[in-house]
Amino acid sequence: MLNRRNLLQSMAAGAGAAFGGPLISQRMMASTVSNTTPKRIVFFMQNQGFDPKTCIPAGMKNGGSLAKVKLPEPISPLEPYKERMHIINGLHGVHTSPSHSAFFGALGGYRGSDGVPPSGPTIDYELSNVLPQTLLPHLCIGMDSIENMKTKPTIATLSASGAGQPIFMYSNPNHLYQMLYGGISTGDIRRQHEARSSLLSQIETLAAAKGQSLPSADQQRYGQYVQGFQETNALRDRLSSVADHLRQFAPVVDERYTQPEFETDWHDVLLDLGISALTSGITNTLTIGSGRGEIFGAWKGLGVEQQGHNLGHMDQPDNPIWIKIRQYNSRMLVKIMQALESVPEGSGTMMDHTLIVYTSNNADKQHTSGNNWPVMLLGNFDGTFKTGCFTQLDGTRPINALYTTLLRAAGQNCDRFNMDEKIAKQFDSGSGPVKELLV
Structure with a gap:
């Protein structure tokens, strides 16, 4: 049986480390250190x-x-x-x-x-x-x-x-399983996850660089695509930071x-x-x-x-x-x-x-x-x-x-x-x- 307070505190710590600072950690832990319940x-x-x-x-x-x-x-x-x-x-x-x-x-x-x-x-x-x-x-x-x-x-x-x-x-x-649990999987799922992660990281880098040369009218729309790749890659990193915890919940494929x-x-x-x-x-x-x-x-x-x-x-x-x-x-x-x-x-x-x-x-x-x-x-x-x-x-x-x-x-x-x-x-x-x- 799981203790939700310890669970969220451990996840918050991992998330804070993934972002390189305490901000996300503090926000996630807000419900666990106060009298409120998630x-x-x-x-x-x-x-x-x-x-x-x-x-x-x-x-x-x-x-x-x-x-x-x-x-x-x-x-x-x-x-x-x-x-x-x-x-x-x-x-x-x-x-x-x-x-x-x-x-x-x-x-x-x-x-x-x-x-x-x-x-x-x-x-x-x-x-x-x-x-x-x-x-x-x-x-x-x-x-x-x-x-x-x-x-x-x-x-x-x-x-x-x-x-x-x-x-x-x-x-x-x-696709959803790869996003959520690819980092803790083995075999084909792990290889696909790693290949997809590498590709998305390269796309993010290239997209950010190429977007600077676009006309100003298109840069905002292009920026939204870049942001999407950044959020996807950041999520992958956050999930990897709590891999041990996630293993308890990953469905059987x-x-x-x-x-x-x-x-x-x-x-x-x-x-x-x-x-x-x-x-x-x-x-x-x-x-x-x-x-x-x-x-x-x-x-x-x-x-x-x-x-x-x-x-x-x-x-x-x-x-x-x-x-x-x-x-x-x-x-x-x-x-x-x-x-x-x-x-x-x-x-x-x-x-x-x-x-x-x-x-x-x-x-x-x-x-x-x-x-x-x-x-x-x-x-x-x-x-x-x-x-x-x-x-x-x-x-x-x-x-x-x-x-x-x-x-x-x-x-x-x-x-x-x-x-x-x-x-x-x-x-x-x-x-x-x-x-x-x-x-």
Whole structure:
């Protein structure tokens, strides 16, 4: 069993050494030397919409306790955990134009669409900055058809660090494993990691030199590419500095990585890698894109032959296909919770200080106006959120208000997230957090 205080202190010391100074070490150790406990958050974004009838128990209309009701079949794997759930209905996102997908707007709370760059930071990135710092503040993984994951192993559609600054998600588990654990591996994985590291270091050096000769108008954009290489190389060095610690958490590489029969094999091992990043303390913020924020996606490993856009044209309630997909999602949520419950932290476990946010990147259905944006919360974030209940809101508060609530719970004093007063007058009936969600 692991002691989280010693774990984070040792990781912080390694990170400080990697950066050649105490700054990062002090930031990472802030939560371990004070009376606060490290917190973390997981966003699970399912494409094609989240119909409220697939999560609200039969007969519940005005909210109440979940104790004496049965969860709907699509989320039945969560039945043993319903005392840790909070089902929310009645938020909206009409201002995000979410038909087919709001893309960056789903986590940003602003207008989004296919090919439209982010107009501001997304909530997952903002929280990764507010929560206690880690070696990799924010990890994004994306699940899709095996063809899409192979041909586009990285893609940016959901998360962003600012206007015009998308954050890429990993879809090829072999690449992600190399990044996280290549430095402690052996055989082919180690050789590939070393070759890739050498290449990236050379590219960084060459790119920095060549960029100086570009016209001034292009230097800023080119600088962003150089910064990307610098951050990747720096992360590799930081992870190498805590290699002994990481060995305890690295998943076993099996044929699902190299010879996946179905795309769900890669979905499963991507989830394993995301969980390992949380339990090892590498990251405090994990974003999972099931469908990668687009209108595609496939689940042939579940016996679902239909894929992509066609799935969104099917009604979700009582649909055996969507029951399989939603139950698969629910089992993933259970796996995350069980893994976090297995690691002691403070007077409880990691799950006691974690919040999982499950929703869709396009509200309640594929072709949607965004009038209703259902959300499920799992966990209470160190006792901050109410659990074991269903809350029905009146439809006048936007998803931005939920994100404001998350920031408040993480210790950030804000009244609105990505919504100025002019937009708020049109789309938000209040300000500050959604009080019905908080203890």
